[in-house]
Amino acid sequence: MTAEITPDIAAKVANLSRLKLTDEELAKFTDQLSAILEHAADIEALDLEGVLPTSHPYPLKNVFRQDVVSQGATSDGNDTEKNSGEKIAAFKSSVLGVAPESEDGQFKVPPILS
Amino acid sequence: METALQIASAIKAGEASAVEVTQKHLALAKENEDLGVFLNLMEEDALATAKRIDETPDSDKQNLGPLAGVPVALKDNLCTEAVETTCASKILSGWRPPYDASVVKKLKQSDAVIIGKTNLDEFAMGSSTENSAFFPTRNPRNPEYVPGGSSGGSAAAVAAGFSPIALGSDTGGSIRQPAALCGVVGMKPTYGRVSRYGLIAFASSLDQIGPFTTDVSDAALMLQVIGGHDENDSTSIPDATPDYLESLKDQDISNLKVGVVRELSQGVSPDVSARLKEAADVLAAAGCGVEEVSVPATKYGLSAYYLIAPAEASSNLSRYDGVRYGLRETADNAEEMNIATRTKGFGDEVKRRIMLGTFALSSGYYDDYYVKAQRVRTLTINDFATAYEKFDVLLSPTSPFTAFKFGEKTADPLAMYLCDACTIPSSLAGHPAISVPFGVGDNDMPVGIQVLAPALGEMNIFRISSVLEREAPI
Numbered sequence: 343m344t345a346e347i348t349p350d351i352a353a354k355v356a357n358l359s360r361l362k363l364t365d366e367e368l369a370k371f372t373d374q375l376s377a378i379l380e381h382a383a384d385i386e387a388l389d390l391e392g393v394l395p396t397s398h399p400y401p402l403k404n405v406f407r408q409d410v411v412s413q414g415a416t417s418d419g420n421d422t423e424k425n426s427g428e429k430i431a432a433f434k435s436s437v438l439g440v441a442p443e444s445e446d447g448q449f450k451v452p453p454i455l456s
Numbered sequence: 457m458e459t460a461l462q463i464a465s466a467i468k469a470g471e472a473s474a475v476e477v478t479q480k481h482l483a484l485a486k487e488n489e490d491l492g493v494f495l496n497l498m499e500e501d502a503l504a505t506a507k508r509i510d511e512t513p514d515s516d517k518q519n520l521g522p523l524a525g526v527p528v529a530l531k532d533n534l535c536t537e538a539v540e541t542t543c544a545s546k547i548l549s550g551w552r553p554p555y556d557a558s559v560v561k562k563l564k565q566s567d568a569v570i571i572g573k574t575n576l577d578e579f580a581m582g583s584s585t586e587n588s589a590f591f592p593t594r595n596p597r598n599p600e601y602v603p604g605g606s607s608g609g610s611a612a613a614v615a616a617g618f619s620p621i622a623l624g625s626d627t628g629g630s631i632r633q634p635a636a637l638c639g640v641v642g643m644k645p646t647y648g649r650v651s652r653y654g655l656i657a658f659a660s661s662l663d664q665i666g667p668f669t670t671d672v673s674d675a676a677l678m679l680q681v682i683g684g685h686d687e688n689d690s691t692s693i694p695d696a697t698p699d700y701l702e703s704l705k706d707q708d709i710s711n712l713k714v715g716v717v718r719e720l721s722q723g724v725s726p727d728v729s730a731r732l733k734e735a736a737d738v739l740a741a742a743g744c745g746v747e748e749v750s751v752p753a754t755k756y757g758l759s760a761y762y763l764i765a766p767a768e769a770s771s772n773l774s775r776y777d778g779v780r781y782g783l784r785e786t787a788d789n790a791e792e793m794n795i796a797t798r799t800k801g802f803g804d805e806v807k808r809r810i811m812l813g814t815f816a817l818s819s820g821y822y823d824d825y826y827v828k829a830q831r832v833r834t835l836t837i838n839d840f841a842t843a844y845e846k847f848d849v850l851l852s853p854t855s856p857f858t859a860f861k862f863g864e865k866t867a868d869p870l871a872m873y874l875c876d877a878c879t880i881p882s883s884l885a886g887h888p889a890i891s892v893p894f895g896v897g898d899n900d901m902p903v904g905i906q907v908l909a910p911a912l913g914e915m916n917i918f919r920i921s922s923v924l925e926r927e928a929p930i
Contacts, residue, residue, distance in 0.1 A: 395827050
């Protein structure tokens with residue numbers, strides 16, 4: 343532990359986060375992230391041998407639902423009328439309608455390989 | 457100020473008009489626009505809903521829902537079908553969700569009147585609402601002070617009387633802390649008590665939706681309305697939601713044992729400590745057994761939280777890539793487009809947390825940071841369990857200090873994070889907790905007392921806090 347955040351580490355993390363930082367921002371974030379991690383060093387001294395990690399606070403497991411075909415976000419229980427073709431088309435256009443760019447019922451992006 | 461229960465009962469009895477009630481609240485909100493409470497005041501929609509309620513034949517009005525004609529404000533990270541939902545971020549500016557969050561559906565089914573979407577810290581990350589990408593919200597009690605955050609707009613809406621009730625979301629204290637700073641009731645239910653479907657995700661294992669109200673009875677009513685299992689959120693608890701209002705009728709709390717958490721009472725400003733002591737005395741006078749108790753792991757809550765929540769956020773916020781919704785910056789290829797969009801669309805605090813979380817999850821640091829924080833989370837749950845063997849509820853301040861002024865903590869992220877020191881532990885444990893107004897501090901700004909209980913212990917929280925509310929210093 344007690345990893346120090348260097349400008350190199352901050353730059354690497356920014357890249358992994360798909361963020362571009364100016365030199366000034368890089369310096370600022372390096373300092374701020376270091377200060378936060380320094381505070382978090384108080385858990386370093388704890389003996390956590392044998393303590394299992396918790397990823398979810400409420401003990402639920404094997405949550406099942408009825409295995410019936412539905413139309414995702416357009417579905418309203420088993421109301422087949424609401425899942426009609428017209429509804430699905432309207433939903434699809436409301437989703438694509440707020441996308442930055444779409445074509446032929448699909449999301450459109452700039453070239454992936456260039 | 458009328459409560460939700462009073463308004464609904466007058467409307468169901470045919471003694472009040474929903475349109476008039478709505479107009480009155482909208483007018484007040486418009487007169488006080490400079491408080492920066494609403495990102496979007498939904499005047500037309502609200503009046504249309506109110507009109508429909510008024511058109512119900514008198515003979516049918518008793519069959520209207522429990523929130524008949526009650527104005528409600530929604531934090532702008534709750535999806536509303538076809539109504540702009542931004543998370544106070546430039547990256548979602550202009551986005552109109554194709555569906556309603558489950559809680560929004562439930563409010564509509566209860567005949568509530570949604571009057572607008574409230575301001576927040578961008579993506580619910582912050583404790584002062586200064587991180588909104590659009591404008592800050594001011595504390596209605598004194599506009600020189602922050603309202604707290606991240607649900608500052610919803611807390612201020614209720615404090616200013618723009619709506620008797622509002623919904624917010626709480627990940628590490630984002631309902632309770634602004635409720636305390638604005639002098640209203642704010643509750644975070646048990647994790648899973650309320651469906652998160654349609655709540656824009658910040659940290660999924662911690663996020664929970666809850667109410668802001670002017671009194672404890674309205675909080676009980678609201679939780680009854682929004683609680684319950686939802687097949688669209690598999691983490692929502694299957695148990696039926698109890699009749700909380702009914703339980704409030706029994707005002708005898710002498711069978712309850714109250715523990716004042718030592719670790720959460722340390723490092724608290726003296727005026728807040730004084731109110732905590734008075735609150736403990738009130739409960740002792742009401743016949744509760746009141747004792748101090750140590751819950752050792754709570755002092756590590758802040759450290760664990762600021763590794764776990766950013767880790768989950770860095771994953772949740774990877775979806776803002778300029779492809780399916782929101783902002784897109786133009787670039788020659790997809791990756792450059794992703795980077796340009798995220799760099800322009802996110803504010804500093806969001807970038808900071810994404811980077812912190814990415815670091816905590818990255819190869820070589822994962823076990824030392826993320827997994828270690830998760831082990832501390834287990835420790836927190838175990839220490840609370842030990843305390844709850846002896847006590848029914850625990851007591852602490854909600855915030856270590858009362859409201860502060862604009863700009864006071866913006867330069868130092870860690871100073872801002874300390875606002876949540878008392879609220880974070882129960883978030884890590886997934887437990888319910890409430891903040892009840894209890895007097896004021898030295899700067900004449902409200903103090904909030906926090907009542908905590910184990911999972912599904914909301915009933916005892918309501919019973920204790922209604923006594924605190926009744927006996928609170930003016």
